[in-house]
Structures are given as C-alpha cells and as structure tokens.
Amino acid sequence: MGIPDFIVSLRERIGTAPLWLSGVTAVILDGPRVLLVRRSDTGEWAPVTGILDPGEGPAVAAWREAEEETGVAVEVERLVAVGTTGEITYPNGDRASYLDLTFRCRYVSGEARVNDDESLEVAWWPVDALPDMSADFLARIRNALDDGPGTRFVRPGDDVPRPAGDARGPAA
Template sequence: MAIPDFVVSLRSKIGTDPLWLSGVTAVITRGTEILLVQRADNLKGTPVTGIIDPGEHPAVAGAREALEEANVVVTPTKLALVAVTSPVTYENGDVTQYLDLTFHFDWVSGDPYPTDGENVQARWFELDDLPQMSQEMRGRISAALSDDPAAAFSF
C-alpha cells in the first residue's frame, strides 16, 4: 500500500507507536450500481478508501482517492457517516487508528480499473448483488445510501 510522505515522516519520529489519522471512504454510485475495489493487500472488497492529506478537505480527498485508485471522476453529494475504526496493526508493526468520514459520491466519468497498485480490481456491482465484505464496510455503504440527509455517527 502506498504510504503518504507525511505518514513516513511521522513514523521516522514515533516508530510503530499508535498513530491517529483521518481517513475517507468514497461510496460511489452510478444509477443502481456501486463501485467497489478489491484491495491488493488482503483481497477484500471495499468502497474506495484513503488517508486525508494534511490540510486537505475530506470531500476533495475522497474524489482524489477515487481518481487515483479507480480512474473515476466523482462529485460529493453528502457526508454520510462519522466513525472511529478499531486500532489496526500492520504487518510491519505500525499501529494506526482512523477517524473515518464516509461520503456518498456520484460518478461523473471514467471507466473503473485499478490504477495505483493498491487494488487488484475496480468494477461496478448492482446494489442488490454486492460481493462478500465486512460488516463495517456494509455499514458505510448503508449510511451513504440512506435517504437521511444528516450524517450518522458510529460509536
């Protein structure tokens, strides 16, 4: 997985100690379809996700990640969910926990394919025929597809 330069810099100072980061999940729809990627590191299906760069607006980060990871141009329609993940320990021993901001995005253009090596697949799925994925990711998708205009909070 590509590690942002600012995280590499922080890691040079704190080692593998827990690091709090802001992340974004981009739930992208096109009509009755949703764009999902299959991650290269664990082969699990998810919406597009990524780390928000320092000073970057979260919705801009989601659109950037969609273009970088799946070659699609998107526009945000709503902030759907604010959540905190459980701590994640990576193979190298780094410990990270994320404030995740899940957005719904509408597809604008582009044919999806994995562009940056973080994913092995990027493709459209019918909303009523999603592949197996974690309950956490299903919850993010459900929040993004909800008709409720207010963001949900996961505790």
C-alpha cells in the same frame, strides 16, 4: 499512491506505534451499482478509502482518492457518516486508528480500473449483490444508500464495538 510521505516520515520516527489519523471513504454510486476495490493489503473488497493529506479538506480527499485509486471522476454529494475504527494492524506491522468521514459520491466519468498499487481489482457491483466484506464497510455503503436526512454518527450511550482488549469493556 501508497503510503503518504508524511506518514512515512512519522513512521521513521515512531516505528509501528499506533497513529490516530483522519480518513475518508468514498462510496461511489452509479444508479443501482457501487464501485468497489479489492485491497492489495488485505485482499478484502471495500469502497474507496484513504488518508487526508495535511491541510486537505475531507470532501477534496474523497474526490482525489476516487481518481487516484480507480481512475473515475466523481461528484461528492454529501457527508453520510462520521465514525471511528478500532486499531488496525497492517501486514507490515504498522498500527493506526481512524476518524472516518464517509461520503456519498456520484460517478461522473471515466473507465474504472486499477489505477495504483493499493488495489488488486476494481469492479462495479449491484448494490443488492455485494461481495463478502467487513460489516463496517457494508455499513458505510448502507449509509450512503440511505436517502434520509442527516449524517449518521455515534452518540454518547450508543452501543459501540471496542477493540479487543479494551479495558473499558463494552460501551455502556
């Protein structure tokens, strides 16, 4: 789908200034494999991610993004992690930070394929032989694979990586 219309409208007013957005990650599992996309903006392998549309529920957004980006139907099983990203600068200069809600999703049906312009490739990977990707995306996948109870989140005092140049320095 590309950049949502409401983001395009905001960017017309504020240019590339930083935005704080709500996003989702859909870690799509089918037995011992996970569905990944190779992003067209960075070339990086990652789980399915996306921005919530205004008024949209997070689990609905994860379900929608899975279908939009890969053509597969999923069942959103549970929320596995709540986190934030540092500021991301996209190739076009736009800057954003995200509150990310990571969901464990179970593959239901459909043939995985590149289904929009946000991905260069879509492929199933064995969970024990993942391609190179950021530590953040690997952590999201690990959280989805963990069958333990509860949702992971950062507590006050946890060691949190800060964006480069953050005047507060490392988290206490």
